[in-house]
Amino acid sequence: RKLMDAVKGTAVINAEIITLSRMAYRVLNEVGGESKTSLSKSGKSMLIYSILSKYKKDLKFLGKSDENVELGVKTITEFKKHRVTVEALEDEIEKTDDIYLKTKLNDMTLLYEQFENVISHSYIEDTDLLTLLAENIDKIDFMKDSIIYIDEFAGFTAQEYEIIKELIKIAKQVNITICIDNL
Numbered sequence: 001r002k003l004m005d006a007v008k009g010t011a012v013i014n015a016e017i018i019t020l021s022r023m024a025y026r027v028l029n030e031v032g033g034e035s036k037t038s039l040s041k042s043g044k045s046m047l048i049y050s051i052l053s054k055y056k057k058d059l060k061f062l063g064k065s066d067e068n069v070e071l072g073v074k075t076i077t078e079f080k081k082h083r084v085t086v087e088a089l090e091d092e093i094e095k096t097d098d099i100y101l102k103t104k105l106n107d108m109t110l111l112y113e114q115f116e117n118v119i120s121h122s123y124i125e126d127t128d129l130l131t132l133l134a135e136n137i138d139k140i141d142f143m144k145d146s147i148i149y150i151d152e153f154a155g156f157t158a159q160e161y162e163i164i165k166e167l168i169k170i171a172k173q174v175n176i177t178i179c180i181d182n183l
Contacts, residue, residue: 024133036124048072080127130159
């Protein structure tokens with residue numbers, strides 16, 4: 001009903017309801033980015049456990065407990081959602097005088113950097129999907145002459161804002177109308 005109200009008078013024949021993640025898979029399928037293996041949540045946990053074990057002596061905060069695997073998973077997920085890079089963390093380490101914070105940031109930077117090094121060659125991680133969508137959205141044709149209706153959200157992450165920005169950038173070129181509800 002909301003879609004029909006938003007497109008007043010326009011016929012809706014091929015309407016699809018998809019999440020941004022599903023849209024990312026469609027885009028990657030079209031541009032050839034599906035060649036990497038998807039890393040599951042348990043795979044992500046196992047990889048983080050492996051990194052924590054390997055670098056246990058170098059980690060002053062995270063190396064103390066195996067329970068830090070879940071902390072690592074959650075933190076890396078948040079970093080990616082909000083487009084925080086290893087370089088940004090390194091900059092923050094340089095800026096801060098708080099030794100406790102510096103220690104935590106050093107540990108998280110090491111973990112994040114090692115995680116990214118491992119997955120960059122063979123895996124695609126769920127939180128990278130939206131970044132890949134934003135980077136490749138201008139290379140696809142399936143949304144040409146479409147109306148994109150974004151609805152039912154509480155807020156956007158930095159990745160989601162980047163996707164919307166890229167959609168707006170290409171909207172006139174490929175005849176896309178973008179409707180965002182709740183703004």
